[in-house]
Amino acid sequence: SNIKHPSAPSLMMNSHFASVGEEASKEAYEHGIQVIDGDKLFNEHLSTYLNIEKVIPAGFNYHLISVFGSQSTGKSTLLNYLFGTQFGVMSEQERRQTTKGIWMSKNKREGGGSGMAENILVMDVEGTDGRERGEDQDFERKSALFALATSEVLIVNIWEHQVGLYQGANMGLLKTVFEVNLQLFVKDSRTIPRSLLFFVIRDHLGTTPLKNLQNTLLQDLSKLWSTISKPTGLDNSRIEDYFDFAFVALPHKILQPEKFEAEVQKLGTRFREGYNDPKKSGLLDEADLPIFLPQYHRRIPADGFAVYAEGVWDQIVNNKDLDLPTQQELLAQFRCDEISREVLIAFDEVITPLEEKQAEDARMGKPALLPDLGPAMNTARGKIFQDFETNASRYHKGVYTRKRAELESKVDSRLKALSQKQLSAAHKSGVETFSNAVSAAVKGGQKKGASYDFAQIVETEKGKALSKFEADAQAIAIEGASWSSYTQELKLYQKDLDEVSSRLRKEEMRRLATRVERWVRSRLDESVGLEFNKLGSGRGGSGAPEHGERPPSEKDLWDRVWNIFTDTVSDAEKRFTDRAQSFDASPEEVEVGLWRLRRKSWAVLRAKIDEEVMEGNILLKLRENFEDKFRYDESGVPRIWRPTDDIEGLYTKARESTITLIPLLSRFKLSKTASPPPLDAWIGNAPPSVSPADEEDLTPIGGVDEDEGKSLEEEMTILSDAKQADLLVRFKKTADGVYVEAKRSAIGGMTQ
Ligand code: GDP
Numbered sequence: 011s012n013i014k015h016p017s018a019p020s021l022m023m024n025s026h027f028a029s030v031g032e033e034a035s036k037e038a039y040e041h042g043i044q045v046i047d048g049d050k051l052f053n054e055h056l057s058t059y060l061n062i063e064k065v066i067p068a069g070f071n072y073h074l075i076s077v078f079g080s081q082s083t084g085k086s087t088l089l090n091y092l093f094g095t096q097f098g099v100m101s102e103q104e105r106r107q108t109t110k111g112i113w114m115s116k117n118k119r120e121g122g123g124s125g126m127a128e129n130i131l132v133m134d135v136e137g138t139d140g141r142e143r144g145e146d147q148d149f150e151r152k153s154a155l156f157a158l159a160t161s162e163v164l165i166v167n168i169w170e171h172q173v174g175l176y177q178g179a180n181m182g183l184l185k186t187v188f189e190v191n192l193q194l195f196v197k198d199s200r201t202i203p204r205s206l207l208f209f210v211i212r213d214h215l216g217t218t219p220l221k222n223l224q225n226t227l228l229q230d231l232s233k234l235w236s237t238i239s240k241p242t243g244l245d246n247s248r249i250e251d252y253f254d255f256a257f258v259a260l261p262h263k264i265l266q267p268e269k270f271e272a273e274v275q276k277l278g279t280r281f282r283e284g285y286n287d288p289k290k291s292g293l294l295d296e297a298d299l300p301i302f303l304p305q306y307h308r309r310i311p312a313d314g315f316a317v318y319a320e321g322v323w324d325q326i327v328n329n330k331d332l333d334l335p336t337q338q339e340l341l342a343q344f345r346c347d348e349i350s351r352e353v354l355i356a357f358d359e360v361i362t363p364l365e366e367k368q369a370e371d372a373r374m375g376k377p378a379l380l381p382d383l384g385p386a387m388n389t390a391r392g393k394i395f396q397d398f399e400t401n402a403s404r405y406h407k408g409v410y411t412r413k414r415a416e417l418e419s420k421v422d423s424r425l426k427a428l429s430q431k432q433l434s435a436a437h438k439s440g441v442e443t444f445s446n447a448v449s450a451a452v453k454g455g456q457k458k459g460a461s462y463d464f465a466q467i468v469e470t471e472k473g474k475a476l477s478k479f480e481a482d483a484q485a486i487a488i489e490g491a492s493w494s495s496y497t498q499e500l501k502l503y504q505k506d507l508d509e510v511s512s513r514l515r516k517e518e519m520r521r522l523a524t525r526v527e528r529w530v531r532s533r534l535d536e537s538v539g540l541e542f543n544k545l546g547s548g549r550g551g552s553g554a555p556e557h558g559e560r561p562p563s564e565k566d567l568w569d570r571v572w573n574i575f576t577d578t579v580s581d582a583e584k585r586f587t588d589r590a591q592s593f594d595a596s597p598e599e600v601e602v603g604l605w606r607l608r609r610k611s612w613a614v615l616r617a618k619i620d621e622e623v624m625e626g627n628i629l630l631k632l633r634e635n636f637e638d639k640f641r642y643d644e645s646g647v648p649r650i651w652r653p654t655d656d657i658e659g660l661y662t663k664a665r666e667s668t669i670t671l672i673p674l675l676s677r678f679k680l681s682k683t684a685s686p687p688p689l690d691a692w693i694g695n696a697p698p699s700v701s702p703a704d705e706e707d708l709t710p711i712g713g714v715d716e717d718e719g720k721s722l723e724e725e726m727t728i729l730s731d732a733k734q735a736d737l738l739v740r741f742k743k744t745a746d747g748v749y750v751e752a753k754r755s756a757i758g759g760m761t762q
């Protein structure tokens with residue numbers, strides 16, 4: 011053939027082989043294929059031939075027969091009759107030697123009631139009688155080695171008249187066969203395959219019964235066996251330990267053509283499969299016993315045969331030690347690698363686009379869940395291992411197991427990467443969804459104005475988030491893959507949800523704190539405002555002023571303010587704590603919240619006080635206080651000034667009384683201790699769990715935040731000395747105005 015084909019068999023080739031090329035090649039291989047040529051070269055197209063003959067996918071369902079025998083003993087003729095092959099036959103007229111070498115052809119009589127096994131490959135070994143032709147026995151020996159390494163059945167073709175001629179050429183050939191057999195198969199006694207030596211006795215006249223010829227041959231073979239040198243330990247081995255024998259006799263083809271053809275056809279039916287029968291091993295002497303017994307099969311898968319045969323021949327031709335187990339391992343490695351590559355093609359078709367999609371999503375920073383990833387991975391994984399097993403498990407078990415593990419780790423590491431990226435996408439989107447859902451639910455609750463249950467919202471949304479993640483993870487679980495567990499990822503996810511929850515809870519705490527502070531502010535606005543308003547009434551709450559004494563309402567202004575303040579904050583603390591606990595805030599978080607609340611409340615109070623003592627406000631209050639004392643009598647009745655009244659005396663008394671308010675107002679002091687309230691102790695130390703973020707928006711407080719360099723005294727200073735002096739001057743002016751007015755009205759009243 012001039013057509014070049016790849017020499018290695020391929021699964022893909024089997025299904026994709028172009029029909030045009032096939033037709034052309036079929037013609038090219040009409041006479042079979044010359045596996046080994048006269049120059050001892052191996053034909054690199056053997057796999058092409060096996061592919062054309064559809065033997066490649068046969069697995070172990072094929073058989074190999076080799077035919078040996080002297081030149082021109084009708085070997086090729088017999089094969090062509092038996093199997094419908096077209097091996098070269100020496101023409102009756104020319105009687106020229108046909109080409110030396112080993113030819114192979116597939117049985118053409120398969121099926122159609124022939125009773126023959128499928129996929130019988132026949133090797134016609136030419137030129138195995140170098141001895142007769144005076145040539146060296148090199149080719150004979152090499153051919154015998156090759157045939158024994160590959161074939162289940164060796165047909166030995168001899169003339170009837172050669173039987174019993176112990177010195178004949180056939181015995182030389184058989185001696186070679188026995189020797190190479192020992193060389194090949196004795197090394198590893200566990201893997202000894204038996205071979206069938208099938209003697210076909212030609213030109214049987216019928217005068218000597220087959221049984222007699224058979225016995226003569228067996229005796230000669232035993233004699234021959236005893237003469238060959240055996241490896242130590244095998245001195246007593248018998249020929250039957252390695253070979254089974256069968257015999258058949260055929261009539262003369264030229265003299266009895268019809269009988270010859272009938273016998274050949276009968277012989278053809280023996281080329282069928284039988285079962286190993288321990289009782290039957292040794293001699294297959296029944297005329298119609300099947301000859302393909304499982305024990306003869308060399309167990310080289312059909313798709314590896316060409317590579318194996320080439321390897322074997324390469325060892326033989328280079329006179330290397332032919333070690334079949336090693337050859338089989340090498341073949342297994344070669345084929346398993348090849349099969350791996352082939353089965354990965356279908357896997358890549360499914361998996362590579364998914365990997366690319368993930369990579370693209372990652373590049374865009376948008377990891378997304380791939381729909382149907384689980385079924386895709388499971389199907390692809392199941393298929394690749396199944397395909398690998400189907401094709402590769404026929405090869406050397408150890409190599410197959412190792413290569414399968416290699417393939418598994420390659421496949422699983424890719425699937426694992428896919429799974430993990432999917433899980434991390436599920437993680438990311440799950441956390442995001444959770445955070446948004448909680449925020450939205452809180453916002454919804456706030457809008458309705460109803461008191462929503464934050465803890466309940468978190469719990470509900472977390473439940474949803476967890477079951478979504480688990481569903482996503484379960485959807486990509488891989489059957490029978492221990493690495494496909496997501497316990498660890500689930501834990502991390504849970505941890506992140508908890509972190510988000512706690513961040514959301516902190517935000518919720520802040521919102522709560524803001525609400526409570528607002529409440530404190532409005533309460534203090536009102537109640538502290540009322541206390542300062544009371545200053546406008548100079549008669550206080552309990553009776554008339556005597557001897558410059560201040561009524562209790564003025565004297566204990568700060569006690570009342572402090573009490574109102576602490577009571578209000580205490581109320582607020584209780585509200586805060588109750589609510590915070592309802593959404594599972596930790597004791598530490600509550601502690602920090604309360605600490606912040608106290609500080610912020612103090613700032614609110616301080617601002618309120620500052621507002622009350624603002625110039626205009628306080629001056630008005632002092633004026634009201636003074637007027638109250640000056641213009642009303644002890645019983646609270648407004649005075650009608652008469653010129654006889656001691657206007658000046660009353661004025662001085664009222665003015666002095668009001669003036670004493672200024673120092674009182676200027677310091678926040680408790681009457682009992684005459685010192686500032688215990689603000690530092692009341693606020694307390696910053697809790698240990700307070701974070702910088704918690705302190706960020708806090709105003710420093712003198713005497714509490716020591717490093718502020720401001721004392722509690724300073725914090726409690728409401729009016730500075732300068733302000734007091736200024737206020738005094740202004741107040742006096744106002745009082746003076748009131749006095750002058752009173753004087754005028756006294757005179758006016760008189761004139762009227
Ligand atoms: P090979 O060299 O062993 O393959 O022998 P061939 O098949 O080429 O045949 C050699 C010659 O023997 C041819 O001329 C055949 O016609 C002849 N021949 C074939 N079969 C028989 C047979 O059964 N008996 C005899 N006497 N001659 C045969």
Ligand code: MG
Binds near residue numbers: 086087136
């Ligand atoms: Mg021939």
